[in-house]
Amino acid sequence: MKIEVNNNTVIFNHNNQKTEIHPIWLRERVREEKYLDKINDQRLFDPSFLDNIIIENAHIDDDVLELTFNDGVTSKFQITKLISEFLDSENLLNTIKKKIWDSTLQYKPKYQFKKNFYESREMYELLKSFYKYGFVIVKNVPTQNNYIINFANGIGSIRPTNFGEFFNVQSVSNPNDLAYTSLALPPHTDNPYRKPVPCIQLLHCIENEVDGGFSTLVDGFKVATHLKKNNPEYFKILTKVKVKFKFTDKDVILENRGELIELDEHDNFKQIRFNTRLDYVSVLEKNQLDFYYKARKEISNLYNSDQFKIEFKLMPGDIMMVDNHRLLHGRTAYNANEGKRLLQGCYIDYDSSEGKLRYLKRKFDN
Ligand code: OGA
Numbered sequence: 001m002k003i004e005v006n007n008n009t010v011i012f013n014h015n016n017q018k019t020e021i022h023p024i025w026l027r028e029r030v031r032e033e034k035y036l037d038k039i040n041d042q043r044l045f046d047p048s049f050l051d052n053i054i055i056e057n058a059h060i061d062d063d064v065l066e067l068t069f070n071d072g073v074t075s076k077f078q079i080t081k082l083i084s085e086f087l088d089s090e091n092l093l094n095t096i097k098k099k100i101w102d103s104t105l106q107y108k109p110k111y112q113f114k115k116n117f118y119e120s121r122e123m124y125e126l127l128k129s130f131y132k133y134g135f136v137i138v139k140n141v142p143t144q145n146n147y148i149i150n151f152a153n154g155i156g157s158i159r160p161t162n163f164g165e166f167f168n169v170q171s172v173s174n175p176n177d178l179a180y181t182s183l184a185l186p187p188h189t190d191n192p193y194r195k196p197v198p199c200i201q202l203l204h205c206i207e208n209e210v211d212g213g214f215s216t217l218v219d220g221f222k223v224a225t226h227l228k229k230n231n232p233e234y235f236k237i238l239t240k241v242k243v244k245f246k247f248t249d250k251d252v253i254l255e256n257r258g259e260l261i262e263l264d265e266h267d268n269f270k271q272i273r274f275n276t277r278l279d280y281v282s283v284l285e286k287n288q289l290d291f292y293y294k295a296r297k298e299i300s301n302l303y304n305s306d307q308f309k310i311e312f313k314l315m316p317g318d319i320m321m322v323d324n325h326r327l328l329h330g331r332t333a334y335n336a337n338e339g340k341r342l343l344q345g346c347y348i349d350y351d352s353s354e355g356k357l358r359y360l361k362r363k364f365d366n
């Protein structure tokens with residue numbers, strides 16, 4: 001692919017397909033000092049008012065395209081940068097190939113916490129692994145009360161909720177959520193009733209003296225792929241029917257809706273939702289609901305089966321970071337009389353993880 005100039009038009013030549021690049025598209029990308037604030041990379045002019053822009057002079061010298069526009073502006077563009085924008089190859093997340101996994105996953109992405117961790121190359125590797133596997137585990141994080149807040153803010157910004165900045169996961173009397181008991185939690189995604197649904201869950205193990213209380217993870221994209229292949233009709237209905245999720249306590253009623261398997265405009269997986277303690281499908285025609293319930297049962301069987309689940313014990317000092325739009329998490333039951341079990345959890349969103357990832361890429365890869 002290359003950029004060509006012909007008669008003062010700029011042409012993008014890709015696989016012998018020639019496309020003219022709009023003069024305004026180029027004009028709004030001028031980066032000279034007068035037009036762009038060097039500190040914050042923001043424009044010092046408003047391109048929405050540009051009109052009738054034409055290129056009066058264009059020429060190429062190596063990797064530099066030099067243009068003069070009819071409003072008197074002359075600018076130099078780096079051709080490799082223009083090309084990477086056309087091809088979307090600057091979209092960092094597209095460059096991280098997802099590893100979709102099941103219970104045979106051997107490698108678990110683990111990182112050691114250390115001084116200045118948030119600025120380190122390990123943090124950069126951790127974030128890439130997070131997008132690849134949908135989870136990572138960080139070992140040796142200080143087990144101080146609330147430390148999870150520092151950790152979340154070290155990546156980006158914590159997302160407070162009605163549970164506070166963080167929440168204690170331990171067995172209590174009169175819990176407002178089944179997480180705060182010693183019961184098993186089957187694989188689920190957290191808080192599908194929030195708007196927007198929290199993107200990433202962080203769980204910090206402070207104490208885990210009990211025999212049970214193992215953590216479980218399932219790659220929702222793997223299960224959805226399996227269902228699509230083996231039972232396309234079930235898959236289809238789960239990608240079409242919107243389900244309401246609801247949380248109620250004495251202070252608040254939270255609701256949101258969405259498909260159990262949400263696809264994007266290219267039919268790629270966008271978001272998995274699964275929390276059968278909180279889901280309320282709308283009244284559909286009986287046959288349709290009949291089919292929906294069969295499909296939900298099937299996907300529930302898959303999420304709970306040993307074919308897809310990994311199980312491990314979080315130890316004091318471990319932080320598990322889970323993609324809440326892709327993975328399901330859960331825990332096995334435990335006996336609260338055997339000892340203490342305390343996890344502290346909180347949420348961050350993708351702007352935190354993506355923003356940090358781009359920042360660390362600029363720091364280490366440029
Ligand atoms: C939760 C949860 C898992 C655990 O609090 O949302 O899933 O290991 N907890 O207690």
Ligand code: ZN
Binds near residue numbers: 188190
């Ligand atoms: Zn949970």
